[in-house]
Amino acid sequence: MRIGRKQVMLDTSWQDLANCLGVDPDLFFPERGASTREAKEVCRGCVVREHCLEYALANGEKFGIWGGMSERERRRIRRSRAVARQAAPVVVTETA
Numbered sequence: 001m002r003i004g005r006k007q008v009m010l011d012t013s014w015q016d017l018a019n020c021l022g023v024d025p026d027l028f029f030p031e032r033g034a035s036t037r038e039a040k041e042v043c044r045g046c047v048v049r050e051h052c053l054e055y056a057l058a059n060g061e062k063f064g065i066w067g068g069m070s071e072r073e074r075r076r077i078r079r080s081r082a083v084a085r086q087a088a089p090v091v092v093t094e095t096a
């Protein structure tokens, strides 16, 4: 997905290899309740899918299909990562 506003993750060079270059952006921002199947089909073979998904997660993208996932699917990933972070042990190192 092309970026139009200031984002947290600045390296967007991966977008040059996106499968969705030249594809109607509306396909990736369907109306509420509309099918996301076609957009996800474009994403399925995209070589930068992981970059796209991580970009959307890092920037809290609320709308559209990114990395082949809807906002609801991305929200699940964010939640499970937050739970994993909370469960991770805290490592304290001493400095002299």
Ligand code: SF4
Pocket (backbone or CB within 6 Å): 001, 015, 018, 019, 020, 021, 028, 042, 043, 044, 046, 047, 048, 049, 050, 052, 053, 065, 066, 067, 068
């Ligand atoms: S994963 Fe989908 S939305 Fe992301 S760059 Fe690839 S084709 Fe575009």
